[in-house]
Amino acid sequence: MPTNAVSAAKPTYPGVYVEELPSSARTISTVTTSVTAFVGHTRRGPLNQPVRVTSFTEFERRFGGLTSQSAVGYAVHQFFGNGGTVAVIVRVTKAGSGKAACVTLESTEGHSESAVLEVHAKEPGHWGDGLRVAVDYDTACPDDEFNLSVYDARGGAREAFTGLSMDASHGRYAPTVVNAGSRLIRVDVVGEGRPDPSGTVSKPFGHELPDLAVDLKVKIGEVEREFTLYDPDSDGEAPCNVAELALLLERKLRALPDAPGKHAFAGVEVTAFGRRVQVVAGSTDPEDVVRFVGECANDLGLEGSVNPPVFPLEGGEDGDPPGPRDLIGSEADKTGIQSLRGEDDVNLLVLPELAAYENVDDAVTVVSAAQRLCQERRIFLLVDAPNSWGSVDAARAGLAAFEPVRGNHAGLYFPQLQLTDPLTGRLRSFPPSGAVAGVFARTDAERGVWKAPAGTEARLAGVHSLAVNLTDRENGLLNPLGVNCLRTFPMVGPTVWGARTLEGSDALDSEWKYVPVRRLALYVEESLQRGLQWVVFEPNDENLWQQIRLSASSYLHNLFRQGAFKGGTPREAYFVKCDHDTTTDEDIANGVVNVLVGIAPVKPAEFVIVKIQQTSGQFEL
Structure with missing residues (x-):
């Protein structure tokens, strides 16, 4: 037994004592190599907040999927289609643009109508106009608390928050509960009192129910129907409390014929709370208001407060695509690409919107800022050739603009890809960085970060053709200049055919000439930096x-x-x-x-x- 070991038990009898000692060896775990950050414009999503997604389906749910206004959406689609597994999405819009949809809920509890609760879409964008909220009082304390339900009519997501209070000292204070738990909305208290419930709420019934054997008229929207509330011959025993009355009324309303293609009557919900009933149309159309009309309805108190079945959010506006300043962002405010400073395990950075910039100098300015970030955070930047590079001569002439940013934490890829646009079914050009990032991820998984993400194994899946078909001779003009060419070969198809950094020009003679060498060094540096944290102190x-x-x-x-x-x-x-x-x-x-x-x-x-x-x-x- 080692002399420095401390015995866990004092020996009391002759024999062999066995103890387990902790190992002094420390292992260094490997880090990720191909988590890719995409920064730019999306249809929806939180602004300037990195969000991890592991599939394009998840991207669609969180960021709205493909739109002709977003190069990021297409790049993410191509990334996952080429073997990518984890993406970090940062939504950026032009400063001052974009507006969240909103609805103000009112209260009539104090006998005067006043605004009490503002409901905002969690994120700016027109998507918020599809949100619907509903309120009911079916809680353990129906005189003080309320329930709030949220439904996304376009995306299908639903959320429900129960037992809410407008009292800031209450454990279920509405803004605290909703704002922390909802992915769809946030709320602000703007007045006193609870928001009015959705649908039609009756007046309080007495302890003994009135005569229910009456004929009632009900209108939902523009459709009017008439029915007998209680028929002793067919309905059995008469309801003896408000809960049984709610069940009877719901059954009778659901049996009424709907308008063609509607579900307003068939999906009616009648809820009892306290001595009241709440009737809500089975529809997310705010126009489907339930109204009981006539003298009999008045006698029963069913003509009480009337509201839409849901309260729609309105006024959402999509933000405009970001400009160079917006993409670069602020380090202090952590906006744009600077928001990645607080994000661990980001290895690749893609900025697909830069290719469409009319002024190449603007793109170079963003690339310069992005490279500074990449050097500090050990990230590798994939740069798309500008759209204006429609030939080899244009690429050779335009490459001079990138001389100020010839760093070893970036690689430049040319030309653009020709793919079928899923939105239109037509062939169009796309910047290659998203698909190339997927190839990086696939190569890392199959061969390792030290294998160049290029060659016959680096096939670009889903690519129909390339915007410029390069010959060997043309490839030979661009490769020595540090441009990674995409080529098409028989039996292989479109593939990545270059693995040099922007500093990989033959004239620069850099030790970081090759992409796999640079990325391997970043991989080792990050692993050692994390794996030796235990050394401190x-x-x-x-x-x-x-x-x-x-x-x-x-x-x-x-x-x-x-x-x-x-x-x-x-x-x-x-x-x-x-x-x-x-x-x-x-x-x-x-x-x-x-x-x-x-x-x-x-x-x-x-x-x-x-x-x-x-x-x-x-x-x-």
């Missing part, structure tokens, strides 16, 4: 240095075994140095421990040269 001595060397070497050796590094032995592939040579006495006095890590990344075989010589004679086996 540990005693800075040889014991600590030994644990650091062991943890880092174990992590790197695992990558070496997977083929991430070149070299036939671990010594040739990587090294970890943490000792008195890297951490001096002065460093120790200042609380610093220095770890030196070196790796030998595998560079892609970009040029394969095969030499063939013709010989004469015969070969012997």
